[in-house]
Amino acid sequence: MSAFAALSAANYKASVRDKTTVFFTFAFPLLFLVVFGLIFQGQEVAGSGRGYIDYIAPGVLSWGVGNAALFGIAFTLMQWRNDDLLRLIRMTPTPLTTVLGARYTGALVIGLVQAVLFVGVALLPMFGLRLADSWPLALPVLLLGVTAFLSMGVVVGSRANTPEAVAAIANSIMVPMAFLSGSFLPIDLMPGWLQNLSRALPLRYMNDGISAALTGSGDLATIGLSSAALAGFTLVFGVLAVKTFRWSNNS
Amino acid sequence: MTTTHATETSTPSSAEPTVPAEAAPAVVLNGVRKRYGDLPAVDGVSLTIRRGEFFGILGPNGAGKTTLIEIMEGLRQADAGTVHVLGMPPWPRNAALLPRLGLQTQKSAFFARLTAREHLATVAALYGLPATAADTALRTVGLTSQADQRVGDLSGGQRQRLAIAGALVHQPDLVFLDEPTAALDAQARRDLWQVLRDLKAQGRTIVYTTHHLDEAESLCDRVAIVVAGSVIALDTPHRLVGAAHAPTRVMVPVGQLSTERAQSLPGVVRVTVEGGSVVLETSTAGPTLAAVGDLVGLDEVQTRTATLEDVYLELTGSEPHS
Ligand SMILES: Nc1ncnc2c1ncn2[C@@H]1O[C@H](COP(=O)(O)OP(=O)(O)OP(=O)(O)O)[C@@H](O)[C@H]1O
Numbered sequence: 001m002s003a004f005a006a007l008s009a010a011n012y013k014a015s016v017r018d019k020t021t022v023f024f025t026f027a028f029p030l031l032f033l034v035v036f037g038l039i040f041q042g043q044e045v046a047g048s049g050r051g052y053i054d055y056i057a058p059g060v061l062s063w064g065v066g067n068a069a070l071f072g073i074a075f076t077l078m079q080w081r082n083d084d085l086l087r088l089i090r091m092t093p094t095p096l097t098t099v100l101g102a103r104y105t106g107a108l109v110i111g112l113v114q115a116v117l118f119v120g121v122a123l124l125p126m127f128g129l130r131l132a133d134s135w136p137l138a139l140p141v142l143l144l145g146v147t148a149f150l151s152m153g154v155v156v157g158s159r160a161n162t163p164e165a166v167a168a169i170a171n172s173i174m175v176p177m178a179f180l181s182g183s184f185l186p187i188d189l190m191p192g193w194l195q196n197l198s199r200a201l202p203l204r205y206m207n208d209g210i211s212a213a214l215t216g217s218g219d220l221a222t223i224g225l226s227s228a229a230l231a232g233f234t235l236v237f238g239v240l241a242v243k244t245f246r247w248s249n250n251s
Numbered sequence: 252m253t254t255t256h257a258t259e260t261s262t263p264s265s266a267e268p269t270v271p272a273e274a275a276p277a278v279v280l281n282g283v284r285k286r287y288g289d290l291p292a293v294d295g296v297s298l299t300i301r302r303g304e305f306f307g308i309l310g311p312n313g314a315g316k317t318t319l320i321e322i323m324e325g326l327r328q329a330d331a332g333t334v335h336v337l338g339m340p341p342w343p344r345n346a347a348l349l350p351r352l353g354l355q356t357q358k359s360a361f362f363a364r365l366t367a368r369e370h371l372a373t374v375a376a377l378y379g380l381p382a383t384a385a386d387t388a389l390r391t392v393g394l395t396s397q398a399d400q401r402v403g404d405l406s407g408g409q410r411q412r413l414a415i416a417g418a419l420v421h422q423p424d425l426v427f428l429d430e431p432t433a434a435l436d437a438q439a440r441r442d443l444w445q446v447l448r449d450l451k452a453q454g455r456t457i458v459y460t461t462h463h464l465d466e467a468e469s470l471c472d473r474v475a476i477v478v479a480g481s482v483i484a485l486d487t488p489h490r491l492v493g494a495a496h497a498p499t500r501v502m503v504p505v506g507q508l509s510t511e512r513a514q515s516l517p518g519v520v521r522v523t524v525e526g527g528s529v530v531l532e533t534s535t536a537g538p539t540l541a542a543v544g545d546l547v548g549l550d551e552v553q554t555r556t557a558t559l560e561d562v563y564l565e566l567t568g569s570e571p572h573s
């Protein structure tokens with residue numbers, strides 16, 4: 001087996017055997033989707049002419065995918081460094097890029113499975129999401145979103161030395177960002193200055209791009225701008241990730 | 252198997268300034284230093300470890316053994332001095348060297364939530380090897396029956412054996428083991444000795460640290476005793492013991508020989524009573540034993556010659572422990 005395949009298999013097994021991760025990756029966002037979907041069933045967001053589900057489905061999807069990508073890599077990096085596993089990997093001829101590449105591919109697959117699951121549920125008649133013809137364009141946005149949150153996760157996982165620190169840092173990034181970017185509350189209901197502020201956040205662009213593709217809330221330009229912004233965030237956090245990366249806690 | 256072996260693909264693009272790699276010693280250190288802040292953890296170490304040698308690094312806690320071994324492995328950069336491993340500098344990360352080195356760190360590293368076999372198969376794959384290499388390594392350290400157990404469920408000693416298996420999975424020429432026998436029970440320790448002796452018999456070089464001096468004495472071709480970052484002695488255990496002139500102890504059951512009489516025997520430097528024996532410490536065991544034999548016979552007399560532990564305690568005893 002190639003190193004890439006073996007690492008992917010190890011990642012896969014470690015993930016599915018960790019019930020907490022499985023819950024927070026799939027069930028937890030689904031819970032939000034179902035609860036918000038049922039509360040606002042059939043309702044429109046005042047003044048927008050769009051149903052709540054058109055906001056909530058792309059919003060929860062983006063948040064769930066971004067959250068899983070960030071937490072997943074941050075926890076793994078912190079744990080691997082604490083357990084000296086990073087140093088073991090460093091002592092093998094397999095380059096770090098292969099190791100991170102396997103994680104990256106795994107994160108993309110998880111994001112895809114999440115997307116299929118969440119969209120599939122939102123399409124159920126009781127929630128009533130209807131897909132726009134542009135829905136396949138959600139895929140590049142999803143891919144770029146996973147990439148951006150993964151690079152943020154590398155920074156978090158390189159800085160934090162304990163599981164508690166990872167959880168604290170990642171949550172204080174993701175929870176406010178989810179609310180400010182309109183993942184749980186339709187962005188059009190927020191005051192204008194908050195809407196502007198949210199333009200500094202990667203999740204806002206992921207929401208916008210996915211929503212434009214899935215529900216037709218925006219055009220190609222919206223999707224293009226979202227993709228470009230996510231690529232920009234990836235670049236910034238990618239540089240930070242390279243700068244903060246550590247092979248061991250004491251070097 | 253899709254990966255090609257790293258050593259086949261690497262072409263010697265730049266000329267190595269040192270001796271041809273195949274003739275080079277396993278490890279050559281020259282004036283190696285490493286500080287952590289104000290603390291000189293390794294303070295000017297020069298030594299050569301030959302191919303096929305079983306080399307022990309001994310010393311009190313905090314002496315700098317792990318730091319020294321990590322510098323040899325290429326996990327740490329020395330502040331000063333030169334390091335050559337199999338003829339090549341191990342720092343910066345040297346991909347041509349890595350498949351030939353195996354290491355077990357003092358803090359054992361495992362992939363979370365995998366079984367012992369899955370973990371080793373992953374490590375094997377990182378070296379471009381098939382999963383069968385994992386089974387071989389598991390058998391070598393006697394973990395076959397725990398192969399399907401999660402790494403987190405293994406006992407301390409089993410985890411340690413798994414870590415050692417990880418160091419051997421790719422059949423390296425040079426194996427670094429940092430306290431491999433620390434958590435092992437007596438039987439497992441003896442089993443591991445056999446594993447290590449077999450490795451040596453296959454021509455591999457072993458560099459290892461231990462706090463078990465009896466073990467070092469029986470396994471090592473040579474040992475270096477490190478105190479406060481410096482090598483204060485380096486030789487075969489036999490010569491170290493011989494050179495130390497530590498006294499031999501002759502033990503005679505209490506009642507057969509008075510302490511006053513014992514004191515007057517040839518070569519005796521000190522007499523004590525311990526655990527039901529009159530203990531005669533002597534610098535010349537032969538004449539003392541002959542005299543004891545004449546007086547009380549030798550049937551119930553026991554002798555204990557100096558061991559590496561005595562030498563070690565003598566050499567390290569005067570140094571303050573950190
Ligand atoms: N990363 C580090 N930062 C600062 N000091 C360190 C670091 N690693 C080790 N030290 C210090 O350097 C000294 C040597 O440590 P080292 O781990 O090499 O000792 P050792 O001989 O392996 O000890 P032991 O027998 O306990 O394993 C110790 O005083 C230790 O506290």
Ligand SMILES: [Mg+2]
Nearest residue numbers: 316317318357
């Ligand atoms: Mg140590």
